[in-house]
Amino acid sequence: MSVGFSKLYNKASKAFVQFFTGEVSIYPLAVLRILVCIILLAQAFAISGFLYEFYGEKAIIQNNLNEFFNFSYPVPRIHHLASFLGQYGMEFNKVVQYSFLFYIFSVSCLLIGWQTRIFAILTWLMQFVVMNSAVLSNYGIDAYMHYTLFYFSWMPIGRALSVDSMNTKKKIGWTPYVTISLRIFQLHMCFTYFVAGFGKSFGYMWWNGEAIWQAMMLPEYRQFDLSIMADYPIIAIFAAYFTLFIETFYPIFIWFNKIRLWWVGAIISLHLGIAVFQGLHLFGGIMLVLTLCVFGLDHNFDQYQWFQKVKKIFDNKIEPIINPNTSRN
């Protein structure tokens, strides 16, 4: 019996080590970095015209009330910096403006992968400060960005598609550090989707389709007149069940090699639907990007015949154009 247990333990240990240290591509994290930064910049651009309504001295929620809705212990906010610099004559709204510009600068440097580690840490901290400075305006995207940027602060996101990787003389590529980082991110994604789906399963609205009806028809989200669902409730019921299934079983089926791309496709369609039909463009975008990069790009595409054909076309037709000195003999 102990021999059997010992064999099982050895097998499990090997699988565990392989899972966390087997070679993976360095590109998923790099592409994720770029796409997340693009979304952060789009978000910053979107609210830039109303900066002072959210963060200024005469914001929609004034600072003393902001404190009430904030955490029970101090967290850094732009207001603190503005109060400190106000002693030296700097205007409150000017501090807001310069803080925001610095945040955009930080995100831009992270996007191009210049001094990646430093700007990853700065972007994470700045996003935290910006989030806390108008806490009532936050929604789902802020929670996802927050933990993603924390991961960026210590994960090897600059090993490819970055200024740093082009400038360095050192040979950088895959190490187990990359795999461990990707796996931790993947496990975190599994947990967030399971929580989302499992939490919804306790709501009666998700079992009779009313959740989809409300989500599509409330004025805050409504983009199109989908009142036809009232006459054909099966549409809403199907969409609700699809959402529950895709989210709740994400942590299981995303790991099956043969099913992964289908699951990634289903998640992409779910979030495209959110972006198009609810107007949550940035939220739908970030959710789509996270799964696409973290799971979609971490996949063995060589198993597919269509990928082999594309590779052959690339090698035969495009490669000679890119590398004309390549010998074909």
Add this chain to the structure above:
Amino acid sequence: MILMKTRYKFLIVFGLFHIFLSISGCYRWNVFGEGYLGTAITHYQTYTGASGNFEFFAPNVSGIVRTMFDIEYEDGRMESQTYAYENVNSETRLRMGNIFTSFWDSDNDEGVRRSLAASWASLIFAKNPNSKKVTVKVQEFDLPPMGLYSEGIRSKWYDSYVATFTK
């Protein structure tokens, strides 16, 4: 197979512990108590996003509110307006809408609601210098279920809170 270096073991343990903290933060499990360790962990969770809740639209989809302002001017004119966030991009509209929805998050504390309403009224006074009275109306949206909608019953806004402020 690569032999596991110590620093990789540390990374794996740290990463898995962080995920555990994310799960406990999401479900508000008080695993480490209220002492120094518990406080430190809570701060860590806050700074790293391990306290985030991902139960969006769960268990059900909440209704929405909007805030209308009835303005009475010194010359006797009356006007109704929102906070003018209808001609903005969707991201800004969503975030401003979240701020006004915070009214519901104040857990029926009349003092906080009054303070919020007063804060918004002061913004309206600042935007409209000739105004003398502002009535803040927080309205909830009543969307009938699909069955009733198909029978002809339609949505409407109704006042759930009204407060008047004068200069």
